[in-house]
Amino acid sequence: MTDAATAPTFDTIAYSVEDGVAVIALNRPDNLNAMNSALLRDLAAASAAAEADDAVRVIVLAGEGKGFCSGADLADAAIAADVEKVLMEGYKPTLDAISASAKPWIAAIHGACAGIGASYAMQCDLAVMEESAYMYEAFAAIGLIPDGGAHWQLVRALGYKRAYAAIVGAEKLPAEACAAAGLVNTVVPDGTARQAALNWAGRLAQGAPRTMRHAKTVLRAAATESFDESFAREASLQGDCVGSEDAKNAIAAFFAKRKPVFTGA
Structure with a gap:
């Protein structure tokens, strides 16, 4: 059983377990939790720790600081060197860990949820989003396309025309639009997403x-x-x-x- 004294520690993830709920919080607040190679390694290790811990029944994915995640860190040399390899060997295994997990994952979204950060939020089984938060597929602004399985997620939630418009227009999707499309389950007041997700996770942790x-x-x-x-x-x-x-x-x-x-x- 994991407690504060035995919980693993990471450089770029804040990890904790309490009452059957693990919190995996992206922890590069000075970079708006932009995902780099170190964060990917820590996320993989934290996901594996939560999955292997019998005391954990539900996992909450969150972000420290001002936003959930601003996307990939474009300053990361590994990403620039071979983006296809990084996506297939770095990002995909951590996204697969969410979908393959025997436990429900709940995304607690505040602030910016952009780029591949949005892919992680959409990959979760459930999601809570603050009123002023937004998902943002900004790739078109820099001549790229969404990744992390975002096309697959968006076309199923929005339909082809709205998904295409969001991608090529680099549109921000506000919280209410995300809820209406089924990208998130519920919208909560600013400053409450983490606690709302924890409350939900606590109830689920008592279930079968x-x-x-x-x-x-x-x-x-x-x-x-x-x-x-x-x-x-x-x-x-x-x-x-x-x-x-x-x-x-x-x-x-x-x-x-x-x-x-x-x-x-």
Whole structure:
């Protein structure tokens, strides 16, 4: 079990675990949490630590300082040297860690959520966004295209025409527009995104780990599966749920009119 004394430490990530919730906060505030090679390494290690820790049931991704993330650090020599390699071998594994995680990830977004920083926020399972925050695909302004899977995310949320307009027009998407498009779940007052995400994570941490894990598996696969394939995946995983001690205990608690306690068993 992780506590303040045993939690791993990183140079560019602020990491903590409390009451079943891990917080992974990008921590380069002087650079608006721009992502460089050091941050990518720390993010990979922090993600792995949270995934391996049985005490962690939910993970919150946040940013320190004035904003969530301003995107990739264009001053990073490694990115400039071979951007395709960095994207495939640096960024993609950390983005895959979110989608492949057995645990839900909640993005707590404040200020700027730009470039590949927006890709990380969109990759999370859930997201809370402050009223004055925005997502910004600024790539067109410097002759680039979005990366980190942003095209895949945006076309599914916005539809082709709105996604294309946001990309080629380098548009800022305000919080309310992000919520309306389903890019985030809820908009909260400025200064409260981190706490709102922690409150949500705390409630989820009391829930059934199998439900959170299996629902994520089915939904992520459903985007590219047929109905029959998705139905079969559901049936298989429902079988795993029904046979679990958690389900048996929760059904007994339902009839006894008491709150269930989920252990993951």
